[in-house]
Amino acid sequence: MKINGKVVIITGATSGIGLATAKMFLKNGCKVYGVARKPYAGGDFVCYPADVCDYAEMQRIFEDIYGREGRIDILVNNAGMGIAGAMEEASAERVAQITGVNLTAPCVLSGSVLKYMKAGGKIINVSSVGGIMPIPYQAMYSATKAGVEVFSRALANEVKPQKIKVCAVMPGDTKTGFTAARVCEGENERAKKSVEKMARDEQRGKSPESVARVIYKVAKKKNPPLRVTVGGTYKVLVFLQRLLSVKSVNFIIRKIYCK
Numbered sequence: 001m002k003i004n005g006k007v008v009i010i011t012g013a014t015s016g017i018g019l020a021t022a023k024m025f026l027k028n029g030c031k032v033y034g035v036a037r038k039p040y041a042g043g044d045f046v047c048y049p050a051d052v053c054d055y056a057e058m059q060r061i062f063e064d065i066y067g068r069e070g071r072i073d074i075l076v077n078n079a080g081m082g083i084a085g086a087m088e089e090a091s092a093e094r095v096a097q098i099t100g101v102n103l104t105a106p107c108v109l110s111g112s113v114l115k116y117m118k119a120g121g122k123i124i125n126v127s128s129v130g131g132i133m134p135i136p137y138q139a140m141y142s143a144t145k146a147g148v149e150v151f152s153r154a155l156a157n158e159v160k161p162q163k164i165k166v167c168a169v170m171p172g173d174t175k176t177g178f179t180a181a182r183v184c185e186g187e188n189e190r191a192k193k194s195v196e197k198m199a200r201d202e203q204r205g206k207s208p209e210s211v212a213r214v215i216y217k218v219a220k221k222k223n224p225p226l227r228v229t230v231g232g233t234y235k236v237l238v239f240l241q242r243l244l245s246v247k248s249v250n251f252i253i254r255k256i257y258c259k
Contacts, residue, residue, distance in 0.1 A: 001222045004029035007069045008219075009062075011052050011109070012079030014040045016176035017126065020212035021076055028216065033065050036079070052079045052105040059112055072116040074219050077106035077148075078126045082182035084138050084195045089186025095140055102144035107151055110166075120163030124218055125152045126211075127168040127227070129234045133241055133249065136257050137191040138198070145170075153226050167218045168227040172234035173198075173205030194257045206231050 008025045012018035013034025022032050022045055034040060034047035035058070048064075050057045066072055083090070083098045110123050130138060131145030152168040159166065179202045184195055211230050218224045229235045241249045 001220050003216075003220050005031065006073040006219075007031045007033070007065065007071050008074040008076065009033050009035065009065060009072060009113070010076040010078055011035045011105075013045075013047055014038045016178055017171070017174065017208045017211045017215075018076075018078040020208035021078065021215050024209070024212040024216045025074075025219075030074075031069060033061075035061060052109065053100045055108055055112070058109055062113055062116055066116045071119065072113055072121065073119075074122045074124065075109065075113045076124045076126070076215060077109060079105065080126065080178075082138065082141050082178060083185065084141070084182055084191070084198070085185035086137060086188035086191045087139050089188060089191075090140065091185065094183065094185060098140050099144055102141070103147045103151070106148055110151075110155060114159065114162070114164065117162070117164055121165075122219055122224065123152075123155070123159075123164065123166045124215055125149075125166070125168045126215075127152070127170045129170050129172040129229060129238060131170065132238055133253060135198070135253065137188075137194040149227055156226055165221075165224050166226070167224045169211070169215055169218060169230065170227060170234070170238070171206070171211045171214075171230040172237075173201045174208060174211055174230075175203055175205045176208050179203060190258065193259060197257060197259075 008030045010018050010022050013022045014036040022034055025032050032045040035050050037051055040047035048061045081101045083094050106125050125148050127148040128145035130142045131149050134142035149168040152166045156166040179199050214230045229238045
């Protein structure tokens, strides 16, 4: 499917997976617009400074882009945050914050962009393998990413008559600044050891460019799958969890992360 000239909006576009994805679409002739809280120093695409949870501002941004281009073809809901620690030490404020950024924002923005996709389009939501194989001491992160995957499937049925496709892309461990930016709450020692292991795994993980390539391939497909796992190892793990009981999967995860 030809993608040259498509108008693409990417949230969380100034670092990590978001920036790699923006550059991937730019390299292939797309018109890229970013949204991020951090200023973008580059001049290769327009990046609006905004919080994805400021829905009035996000609506204004969508209107501005549509006014410039007369269309919006692809929305990549990539912006996200991490909170780690034992749930007994989690603050209600942090729980609300991660839910807002990781789950509520993609849902609201997906609904808001639909009226601008007059000739069909694609919504690509960045979920996580952690949404299918939930990680202890990252319970809220896993919960929000599971919600993104389920939401994507539900939305896909709603928008099928409008020729709009929806896909959840699920990376595993990825080497980005997300690791250092993750908020770690509390003093639980088991949680600290678990988070340290997660951080090591992430820093040995796949590059953001590898995830960007998958997002780009999804955007090119006429009929993309409802969800895509990034990386051969993680594809195997996701497949195996379908064959095992929920209890068995949880046992394996506990052995990895709860030492």
